[in-house]
Amino acid sequence: QSVLTQPPSASGTPGQRVTISCSGGSSNIGSNTVNWYQQLPGSAPKLLSYNDNQRPSGVPDRFSGSKSGSSASLAISGLQSEDEADYFCAAWDDSLNGYVFGSGTKVTVL
């Protein structure tokens, strides 16, 4: 059981906006930056957002990370069929003294 809580699933139709939440605590999200990863079926993870809201080069601006207090979110706007994947949040945890991933959210495009 991860210290970062994500909903197991989320869905939307093409073109819609989907938001994935990541709830943590004062020892992780509340005091450290959050990163988001996308994992397509059968592939290695890909960094989508780092330092709470920064996008790596090449990541479409449809993906945006944000943080407030001990919670973070990843928004996917203009949902596309190729966005169907698992999404993981992650942050350093001061209490565990380790980097922790959320349990993951499977996004389905209806």
Add this chain to the structure above:
Amino acid sequence: VQLVESGGGLVQPGRSLRLSCAVSGLTFRDYAMHWVRQAPGKGLEWVSGISWIGGSIGYADSVKGRFTISRDNAQKSLYLEMKSLRAEDTALYYCAKGRRDSIYGLDVWGQGTTVSVSS
């Protein structure tokens, strides 16, 4: 930029295994490196990380005392020595590179090497 893991395989509980990650296409010594694993059908679990010159090292509690991370900047390689392996260590092990501006922002990943621990 390419990260290529090797060394995985089937091993009995209690035995050891050494994973390697060969890095090309970047100045390896400039970046922190990590191992992340994924058990079959499960999520991601950070295993260990090492700073650019190896002066700072961290481990997940689940592997502390059993796994050892190391790097050879001259050989552009990352290693994970795994001892006293358990069934719960069965997973796909990824090597990943941290960003300069976010050492835990893992922006390049290998394709992984599979470790299966079973008698």
